[in-house]
Every structure is written in C-alpha cells, then in structure tokens.
Amino acid sequence: MINNNSVKFIMAGRRKRRRRWILVTGLLAGLAFILCWTMLLLGNTIYPVNEVIRVLLGEELNGVSFAVNTIRLPRMLTGLLAGFAFGIAGNTFQTMLRNPLASPDVIGITAGSSAAAVFCILILHTSGAVVSIASVIAGLATVLLIYIFSRGRTFSIGRLILVGIGIQAMLNALISYLLLVGAQQDIPAALRWLSGSLNGSQMHELPPLSVTVLIFAPIIIMLGKHLSMLELGEQMATSLGINTDKTRILLIVSAVTMIALATATTGPIAFVAFLSGPIAKRLVGVGLSNAIPAGLVGVNLVLAGDLIGQFAFDVRYPVGIITGILGAPYLLFLLIRMNRKGDL
Template sequence: MTKHPTSTEFIMAGRRLRRRRWILVTGLLAVLACSLCIAMLLLGNTIYPLSKVLRALSGEQLKGVSFAVNTIRLPRMLAGLFAGFAFGVAGYTFQTMLRNPLANPNVIGITSGSSAAAVFCIVILHAGGAVVSFAAVIAGLATVILIYFLSRGRAFSIGRLILVGIGIQAMLDAVISYLLLISSEKDVPTAIRWLTGSLNGSQLSELPPLVLTVLICAPVIALLGKHLDILELGEQSASSLGVHTDKTRILLIVASVCMIAIATATTGPIAFVSFLAGPIAKRLVGVGFSGVIPAGLVGVVLVLAADLIGQFAFVTRFPVGVITGLLGAPYLIYLLIQMNRKGEL
C-alpha cells in the first residue's frame, strides 16, 4: 500500500527545497562578489598577478604594485563593496516594508536629502569626512520624517508617500542645482563627481564610518528579516502575528537611512542600485526566506561590475553611477508602465 505524504510532510519538504535554493543562490552571489573584488585588485592600467597583489596586501613593498594596490585599488574596492551592500539592503528594506518596488531611497527622495546636505557641506562649508557623513545622516532622517508627515492625510497611503517623495526629490534636486550655481569653480568638479556616484579617489581614511555603519546596521536589519517579510503582508496581518509594527518600522528605517546616508556621503548617490537589488534578489531566491543578505550581495555585484565596465569597456572611462543609471532607467520605465496598467499608480 502506497503511503502518501501528509500535509505537514509536504510543507516541510517545500521549506527544505526553498532553504536549499536560498543557500545556493546566496553562496553563488557571495562567490561572484568575491571574484569581482579580486578583479578590482588585479585590473587597472597595469594588470598584476594575484601573487604580487597578495604580497602587496601583506605589507611587502613592491615597486609600483604596492602603491597601485594599497592606495588606489583597495580603497576603491572596499568603497564599492560596502556601499553596494548598504544600497542593496536599504533598498530592499524600504521596498518590502512599504510593499511597493518604487518605494526605495532613490525614488522617494531620501538619497536626494543626503546629497543636498553633503553638497552644502562640500561647496559652502568646504568640509569633508565626518562632517559630510553626519550632515548626510541627519538630512536623510529629516527627509524621511518630512515625507511621512506630508503623506499622512486622513489615512496613510503608500501611493501618496511615493508621490510626495518624488516631489521632495525634485525640490531637493533644485536645491542641489542652486548650490552648484553659487559655488566656486574649484568646488564644482568635486561636487559633480560626487553627485554622479563614483568610486574614483576613494581613500582608506574615509571608509571607517561606512564600514562601521554597515557592520552595525546590516545585522540589525538581517535579524529583523522575518518581521520585515511579515510587514509585507500588511499592518493588520503583521499585528495579528505578534509583530510590534511601529517599533519594527522605526528600527528598520533608522538602520536603513543611516546606511544609505553614510554610503551616499562616501561614494555619492550611485543611481538605481537600491532600486534594482531588491527585485533581482527576490527573483533569484524566491519566497519563504529573507532576501536581506542576497539583496546586499546583489548590490555589491551591481556596483563592482558597473565600475569595472565603466573603467574598461569603453574608450572613455565613466563613473560607476553612469553605468548603473543606464541599467536602472529602462527598468524604472518598464515598472511604471506595468504598475499603471494594473492601476497601482
């Protein structure tokens, strides 16, 4: 007599299958990210063998190699690694929490808030480093609060929040343009390079705030990953399942904004990484397990791959933000068309 699996056994088998898929996809993304990190260290005007790169990283002084690897390529790679992870995780968090693929820091104005504060510090105060990072974080949080209060109305609406965010973004972009117009000529190239989103000129001394923020905030969001996925079901469903929605949202928003603001202050607003990473990660890992870590790894892959393409695929070298913008803009247009057809806009 054939024994048919019970419902519990069928559910557990499906869960094991989804877990294996999550582990496989996450592992492959991690391997791809590591491969791109190695490529960032090996490739440049001169291609160095891995053995020499490892010797330079260990502290051995090799003529030409040590300077190129430790001073130029290593900071560039680390900036792309941690900024890409921050953009990916923060974008996925906002999209999942607000249940809308348009609800990411680039589209709803959070990145523009951090950018405006950073440009003000660069071109008006002539500040840098910790001052720019602090101003970017404060401005990012202030932008979130402003968007939330302006979008409340009689009842909270995600669509209204997105529209308000787009309006705030347009206003902040105008502020940035004004700051550039009144700034001195010597500050404009720095601000423009920064606004484009670039890993050029990254220095190890500028990276500790970014690294520390990611190492603190990313685990917080990862630990809240299950609650984040439950929030996607809606306010009432999340509350009925025991999630403290207000506290969870506050923690997720503060951690995400801190990461996105510090990353923006370090590399500039690299376009569309936070917009693309979440949907790609969800498509790859499927449902059932948190996409926080996969989204971060997708962000790393997007940033490092785009930077390599910008450096070596064309006669003219392009900043990483130009390449990610070329990738993200068509997807944004496609998404807007699809949402309009479904009546979600």
C-alpha cells in the first residue's frame, strides 16, 4: 500500500517535471519569437523595429513595405509553419515507433513526397495545389509501402527502418532520373526546391500549409498522452485502454499530411524532423508530452538555419544545407551506436 510520503514524493516529481516543461517550452517560444523578428529586421537593409511594426499594422512606407510584406514576412511565416510541421511530425514517428531513427526524412516518407513534387514540377509542369495533393498521396503511399515490405512473422522496428532507408534510396534514384529527363528550363527550380529553401516564399502559397498545421497539429497534441503510452509498447498501451490501431492511424495521417505539405512548400529541409524530437526530449525530460517543444525546436532550427545561411557566409546557402550539416553527424552517431547495441 502506498503511504503518504510516497504520494508526496511522486507529486513533487510531477510538479518538478511540469515546471521544467513550462520553462523549456517558454524559452523555446521566446527564442522563436526573437528569430521571427530578426528575420523581419535583417536583410540587405536593416530597418528599425518601429518601422517594421508600422508596416505590419498596415501603414505604407517607401521601401520598407515591399521588403517586409513581399519578401521577409512570407519567408518568416513559411519557416515558422514548416519548422513546426517538420518538428512535431518527426517527433510523432520517433515516439510512436520508439526509435530516434524512425524519422520521416530517414525512412523515406519525405523522399516519397519529394519524388511526387519533382514529378509534378518537371514532368507535369504544375505547381500549387496539384503539388500539395500529390505530395500528401505519395507520402501516405510510402508509409503503406514501408509497412508492407517490413512485415514478417513478428514486427521489427529495426527492419522497418532498414526497409525505409532502402525505399528512400530508390526514391532518390527516381528523383535523379527525373532531373535527367526533365526540361532544362525547369531543372534549376527543381534543384533549388530539393535543397530545402525558403527563397521565393510567397503569401499565396501559405494557406494550404497554414490550414494543415492548424488542423493536424492540435490532433497530435491532444493525442500526446496516447502517444506516450504507445511508446511503452503495444501490450501496455492496450492494457491502459488505448485503441492502438485507431490512435496510430490518426497520428500517421496527421504527421504525414503535415510533412507532405511542408515538403511541398519549402522542399525537403534536411534533418529538421530528425533532430527536433531528440533535442526536445533532452531539454524537457521524460514524463510529459514533448510534441509542442519538438515543434518549437523545429521552428528554431529552420529560422536559425535560414539566418545562418543568409548572413554567416560570403555566399548565401539554402536552409537545407545548414540543417544537413548539423544532422548528418548525428545520424552517423546513431547508426554506429545502434549497430553496437544490436538494434540494426
């Protein structure tokens, strides 16, 4: 029987974890706020805060209005929405499959959406809604394909990851083929898109991504406790009263839709989905859902990466190049560690 001291100890630990969650989430949100404003202020010309605020409130100022409303604000909002989508979706897959390698950009889901988008750009010469719809369908089809090929007598997360990596290699080969046969005038646009970039972001491109994040991110957040229970394993989650099949379907559809729309809007920004969950988990700790912190980490990675790519070097680099440099060493580290543990 649990005595009062044990109850007090448990409650104290829970309050401590909650305070840490609130503090970390607040700091991540504050950092994202600072980065958003930095993106609005910095450029070829650095504008004062008061002028940017006046423009955002609807006032017309020569030079400032065009730079802020046409170039910087769409770029910032795109990075904000795409970063949150990549972060929360990546964390969903990693938690649900109980493996940090089970990220959409590692197991081929992002590659599936990318292949569909490149096909639309180079072969069908379409953009906008068609690319978005094709990306979502291809992302869901890739998930189904990975599941079919990874089935065996027993379910193995390691086998699923290896199958996903193989499918990603096949899809990358398909993308290379499309680049070879595509029209020469369309290839530069496709290559810029494949690098993962916020360049050329426009306000009219944001509604599909905005609606997707506003609909599906709350679903994942509300299922945060269920997702944490799925991390304990199938039997434990079922014994706690979770309908595992229904929960997984909701989580997969929500995560894949956000990943696909974010990929269709910005291109595959490398390793943001892969890094956000582990970073958030290390910052927040265990015991509470880290869906929101992971989304905020994704926002900070995308916005900070874009600022570094724009202003830290003599040549401007797309954000995907910067995040790729950060994520590649961590991926190699995980592969080596899991191989030593026998998880692969």
